[in-house]
Amino acid sequence: MIALMNVTKSFGKTVAVDDLSLRIEPGEIFGLLGPNGAGKSTSINMTVGLLNPDKGRIAIGDGGSPHDPAVREQLGIAPQALALYDELTAMENLRFFGKIQKMPSGVLKDRVPELLCKIGLWDRRNDRIKTYSGGMKRRLNLAVALIHHPRIVLLDEPTAGVDPQSRHALFESIGELRRDGVTVLLTTHYMEEAEKLSSRVGIMDKGRLLALGRVSDLIASHGGKSRLYAQRADREFFLETDDPMAELVGLQAGGTLLQFKVESPDLEHVFLNLTGRNLRD
Amino acid sequence: MNAILAIAHKDLKLLLRDKTGFFFTFFFPIIIAVFFGSIFSDNGGKPVGLHVMIVDNDQSVASEAFIAQLEASDEVSVQRSLKEEAVERVRLGKEVAYIEIKKGFGDAQERMFWGAPPEIELGIDPARRGTAGMLQGILMKYGVNAFQKRFSDPSLMRRSIQDSLDGIQSGSTMDDSRREHLTGFLTELDAYLDQPTPNVDGTGSGNGGFGGMNPLVVTARDVALEKRGPQSGYAISFPQGIMWGIIGCAASFGVSLVIERTRGTLMRLRTAPIDQLHILGGKALACFVTTCVLAAGTLGIAMLFFGIRPNSLVLLGISIISISFEFVGIMMLLSVLGRTERSAAGIGWAVLMMMSMIGGGMLPLFIMPEWMQTVSDISPVKWAMIAMEGSIWRQFSLNELLVPWMVLWGIGSVGFLSGVWMFRRSRSE
Numbered sequence: 219m220i221a222l223m224n225v226t227k228s229f230g231k232t233v234a235v236d237d238l239s240l241r242i243e244p245g246e247i248f249g250l251l252g253p254n255g256a257g258k259s260t261s262i263n264m265t266v267g268l269l270n271p272d273k274g275r276i277a278i279g280d281g282g283s284p285h286d287p288a289v290r291e292q293l294g295i296a297p298q299a300l301a302l303y304d305e306l307t308a309m310e311n312l313r314f315f316g317k318i319q320k321m322p323s324g325v326l327k328d329r330v331p332e333l334l335c336k337i338g339l340w341d342r343r344n345d346r347i348k349t350y351s352g353g354m355k356r357r358l359n360l361a362v363a364l365i366h367h368p369r370i371v372l373l374d375e376p377t378a379g380v381d382p383q384s385r386h387a388l389f390e391s392i393g394e395l396r397r398d399g400v401t402v403l404l405t406t407h408y409m410e411e412a413e414k415l416s417s418r419v420g421i422m423d424k425g426r427l428l429a430l431g432r433v434s435d436l437i438a439s440h441g442g443k444s445r446l447y448a449q450r451a452d453r454e455f456f457l458e459t460d461d462p463m464a465e466l467v468g469l470q471a472g473g474t475l476l477q478f479k480v481e482s483p484d485l486e487h488v489f490l491n492l493t494g495r496n497l498r499d
Numbered sequence: 500m501n502a503i504l505a506i507a508h509k510d511l512k513l514l515l516r517d518k519t520g521f522f523f524t525f526f527f528p529i530i531i532a533v534f535f536g537s538i539f540s541d542n543g544g545k546p547v548g549l550h551v552m553i554v555d556n557d558q559s560v561a562s563e564a565f566i567a568q569l570e571a572s573d574e575v576s577v578q579r580s581l582k583e584e585a586v587e588r589v590r591l592g593k594e595v596a597y598i599e600i601k602k603g604f605g606d607a608q609e610r611m612f613w614g615a616p617p618e619i620e621l622g623i624d625p626a627r628r629g630t631a632g633m634l635q636g637i638l639m640k641y642g643v644n645a646f647q648k649r650f651s652d653p654s655l656m657r658r659s660i661q662d663s664l665d666g667i668q669s670g671s672t673m674d675d676s677r678r679e680h681l682t683g684f685l686t687e688l689d690a691y692l693d694q695p696t697p698n699v700d701g702t703g704s705g706n707g708g709f710g711g712m713n714p715l716v717v718t719a720r721d722v723a724l725e726k727r728g729p730q731s732g733y734a735i736s737f738p739q740g741i742m743w744g745i746i747g748c749a750a751s752f753g754v755s756l757v758i759e760r761t762r763g764t765l766m767r768l769r770t771a772p773i774d775q776l777h778i779l780g781g782k783a784l785a786c787f788v789t790t791c792v793l794a795a796g797t798l799g800i801a802m803l804f805f806g807i808r809p810n811s812l813v814l815l816g817i818s819i820i821s822i823s824f825e826f827v828g829i830m831m832l833l834s835v836l837g838r839t840e841r842s843a844a845g846i847g848w849a850v851l852m853m854m855s856m857i858g859g860g861m862l863p864l865f866i867m868p869e870w871m872q873t874v875s876d877i878s879p880v881k882w883a884m885i886a887m888e889g890s891i892w893r894q895f896s897l898n899e900l901l902v903p904w905m906v907l908w909g910i911g912s913v914g915f916l917s918g919v920w921m922f923r924r925s926r927s928e
Contacts, residue, residue: 305513
């Protein structure tokens with residue numbers, strides 16, 4: 219469980235996170251969605267104890283502080299930056315971070331190959347990672363976060379700048395975490411990523427949490443109407459409607475439809491409706 | 500403890516895999532030491548004197564003897580030249596100075612008691628005024644030697660008296676009264692030389708003249724080397740090379756912590772279930788091991804191939820450990836001051852260069868003003884140099900080394916504790 223209670227953090231006059239409250243249940247994958255500069259990474263940094271909030275409180279697991287080493291043993295983090303040592307091999311990186319997580323050598327001996335196979339880097343295990351592609355490094359970045367079987371994983375923009383193949387592999391890995399009952403807090407500014415991976419989503423902008431809930435609920439409450447485009451022999455139609463099927467039936471009754479297209483609202487629309495601008499602006 | 504060892508092991512591995520960093524950490528100091536050691540030593544390993552150009556416009560037996568004296572001396576090495584060339588080379592800064600023996604030098608030396616004295620012109624590079632006084636002293640010494648030799652040799656003295664008497668009689672510029680007094684004095688002196696005189700130690704009987712007169716005896720002695728005799732310039736250049744290696748090492752490790760911060764690996768370390776002290780401890784251990792290996796390895800080469808013989812390996816070992824500890828502490832402090840790699844590198848080099856400059860690492864302390872020499876006490880480099888040189892060639896005793904060691908450990912402790920405090924404090928920013 220992760221709980222942020224009325225957390226505020228400022229840097230000088232800039233309020234990076236403003237009175238943020240959210241609670242992530244065990245085994246849940248929670249997506250924190252927002253544009254760059256929304257306060258997502260600051261929230262992650264406070265959650266893992268790298269930054270102290272100016273106001274509010276953070277509780278991890280059974281209510282422990284992120285500064286407590288026992289709590290930190292349960293945490294795994296994949297920072298947005300590729301936090302790896304370029305001059306070391308994948309194997310050496312995993313071994314090193316495993317030792318830092320106080321894993322016994324005997325356990326590491328099995329765990330490192332297991333993870334390397336899982337992320338598809340076994341064949342490249344002895345190559346220095348400066349020779350890896352961005353996607354390979356991103357996968358290793360995630361593997362390092364998982365080396366010690368953490369119960370809570372924080373992923374800061376886990377698919378930033380990766381190719382479709384690596385993105386797919388990362389989605390697979392995060393899906394496995396869901397199956398293993400691991401609690402995941404991921405930040406992203408890719409709405410399809412949030413929709414696909416998260417059971418619940420929080421939308422942040424300018425340090426504030428604008429909306430929180432299941433993706434379908436958010437779309438229903440903030441996404442607006444579906445957009446229907448239809449073409450009949452006599453004319454074209456462009457409608458915004460809550461029930462596109464009923465509208466299509468009505469249009470068909472007035473004449474044969476040559477073609478139509480229904481655009482359902484998504485998180486992009488949710489963000490647009492909440493902030494008045496696009497997510498990638 | 501395992502975390503500290505893991506971090507230290509990782510940092511050493513990273514250092515070994517960075518070919519450029521490895522070269523500049525371990526080999527560059529040796530290159531510096533060998534290069535400067537060879538510059539300051541001749542083939543026999545003895546220090547080389549000032550190199551000056553010499554112009555002989557007299558071409559006399561006396562001028563040739565004077566040049567031969569200089570050539571045989573330890574203080575200067577001379578190169579014969581024409582005046583135009585000598586002046587040009589000094590003007591261009593290629594030579595420190597030139598010495599011109601003026602025409603009439605030999606004649607003037609012969610007539611000791613009247614007329615113009617022998618003349619030498621010393622042309623000095625304005626940027627090296629400090630050496631002018633030194634050269635004047637050297638020239639005076641060899642000039643006086645000629646007179647001393649004449650005074651102590653009755654036959655030469657008598658010849659000079661006779662030449663002077665002839666000159667006085669034929670000289671038209673001298674007034675009669677002075678001519679009379681000088682003639683009387685020289686005649687009396689000539690008669691005095693006929694009498695046997697005791698030797699300078701008062702025993703026996705000399706062979707006339709002034710009995711080996713010597714107005715002043717100055718014996719130079721290299722006090723730091725009296726137990727073992729002179730060592731080569733490598734004894735000086737190797738400690739300096741090691742010092743520069745250690746400074747570079749401290750700067751590199753200081754920057755490495757900032758690199759960890761900017762690349763995000765420090766975030767992983769800080770969120771791991773280890774104490775913040777373990778992170779810094781690992782870095783400190785890696786830096787400590789590297790500086791110790793650097794110093795020990797470089798000194799090993801100095802001992803094996805360049806004839807350096809430290810007074811005591813135990814004292815030298817303690818000095819190296821103390822110096823390493825000091826610079827690990829400084830590294831800790833520097834590592835938390837910079838926010839970016841560029842700023843950390845800039846701060847590191849600026850601070851360490853300043854320490855080195857005022858601490859005698861770049862310019863010898865003795866050429867600095869007195870107040871500067873006092874200020875240099877605050878430089879960690881000064882104390883490191885004292886400890887290292889004291890253990891290698893200054894023949895310091897254990898008691899004499901205690902003070903520099905304590906200062907080194909004090910500076911190291913303050914640096915380390917300040918670094919830890921600032922590192923912990925940075926978490927709450």
